[in-house]
Amino acid sequence: MRIHGDLVGENKTMFGEACLKVIKARNDKFPVGALVLALSGWQTHYLSKDGKDLRPIPFDLDTLSPSVSLGVLGMPGLTSYFGLRLLEAKAGEVCVVNGAAGAVGSLLGQLAKLKGLIVIGFAGSDEKCHWLTKDLKFDYAFNYKKISVDDALKQAAPKGVDVFFDNVGGQFFHDMITKHMARFGRIVICGAISTYNDAEIPKFPQTHLQILANELTIRGLMVMSYDKEFDTALNEMAPLIKKGDLKFKETLYEGFEKMPEAFVGLFKGENIGKAIVKASNYP
Numbered sequence: 001m002r003i004h005g006d007l008v009g010e011n012k013t014m015f016g017e018a019c020l021k022v023i024k025a026r027n028d029k030f031p032v033g034a035l036v037l038a039l040s041g042w043q044t045h046y047l048s049k050d051g052k053d054l055r056p057i058p059f060d061l062d063t064l065s066p067s068v069s070l071g072v073l074g075m076p077g078l079t080s081y082f083g084l085r086l087l088e089a090k091a092g093e094v095c096v097v098n099g100a101a102g103a104v105g106s107l108l109g110q111l112a113k114l115k116g117l118i119v120i121g122f123a124g125s126d127e128k129c130h131w132l133t134k135d136l137k138f139d140y141a142f143n144y145k146k147i148s149v150d151d152a153l154k155q156a157a158p159k160g161v162d163v164f165f166d167n168v169g170g171q172f173f174h175d176m177i178t179k180h181m182a183r184f185g186r187i188v189i190c191g192a193i194s195t196y197n198d199a200e201i202p203k204f205p206q207t208h209l210q211i212l213a214n215e216l217t218i219r220g221l222m223v224m225s226y227d228k229e230f231d232t233a234l235n236e237m238a239p240l241i242k243k244g245d246l247k248f249k250e251t252l253y254e255g256f257e258k259m260p261e262a263f264v265g266l267f268k269g270e271n272i273g274k275a276i277v278k279a280s281n282y283p
């Protein structure tokens, strides 16, 4: 299966989701002024031929910014919701999440805490780790640039990790499988940001025997496969956000021309929570 080839490439509009305000309308479902979601890509204006590619925001915003429909109550929030479900985690189990201060990881960890798990996050700065433990109540957060996964988990999960939500892939994934998963552990692969830019795919990871011996379950997650359940999930999550039981941050870039900077920033760890670009022509 081709993963990125159909979405990105030379002479293609860069892929992406946006929250758009309708400025001209010939469709009663979407009057002028309405906010809609669309996979419109990196464009300042978007023309929908028949409205079938537009989705209304499926929950009441109240005092929330429309940007939440792209973050905590959008695709990243949904990814964490269905990701936790796939992990089949039980209260008291040990959960590791990397990319933990990002849009998906920060929510996955909080949902796991609400379920009674012991949550260990890995992120790329002390500031991010402080946010995870102090505000989001993760049990542990480690700056992976300062401490190895092995040393961190010797401290925080000496008996092994029951569930692992992987946003990073590569060496981190390899270390988890070969050294840290508990027997009957479950892994959800959500992303592999440490390898997205690799020119060569590493060959033959030495993981088979550990998967076999520890009887691990490894699942891939594609959030779009759950689209029929999106509205149910969002209506469950929205009250948690409004009550403050689920906290979130957004890193805001002002101006459409900041799209490349915001995108590259994801690979440098410049965002905390969801990276949002607000177009200056957004009415």
Ligand SMILES: NC(=O)c1ccc[n+]([C@@H]2O[C@H](COP(=O)([O-])OP(=O)(O)OC[C@H]3O[C@@H](n4cnc5c(N)ncnc54)[C@H](OP(=O)(O)O)[C@@H]3O)[C@@H](O)[C@H]2O)c1
Pocket (backbone or CB within 6 Å): 075, 076, 079, 099, 100, 101, 102, 103, 104, 105, 122, 123, 124, 125, 128, 167, 168, 189, 190, 191, 192, 193, 194, 195, 221, 222, 223, 224, 265, 266, 267, 268, 269, 270, 271, 272, 273, 274, 275
């Ligand atoms: N499967 C799905 O349906 C689905 C849906 C949404 C997103 N995703 C994937 O899930 C992952 C998280 O998405 P997100 O929206 O939450 O992104 P994000 O975490 O908001 O941003 C990416 C973060 O990854 C970390 N990172 C970047 N390079 C890294 C590296 N080499 N090693 C370790 N960490 C690195 C950075 O934080 P640090 O400072 O911690 O390094 C960065 O802030 C991504 O891989 C994304 O592609 C998958």
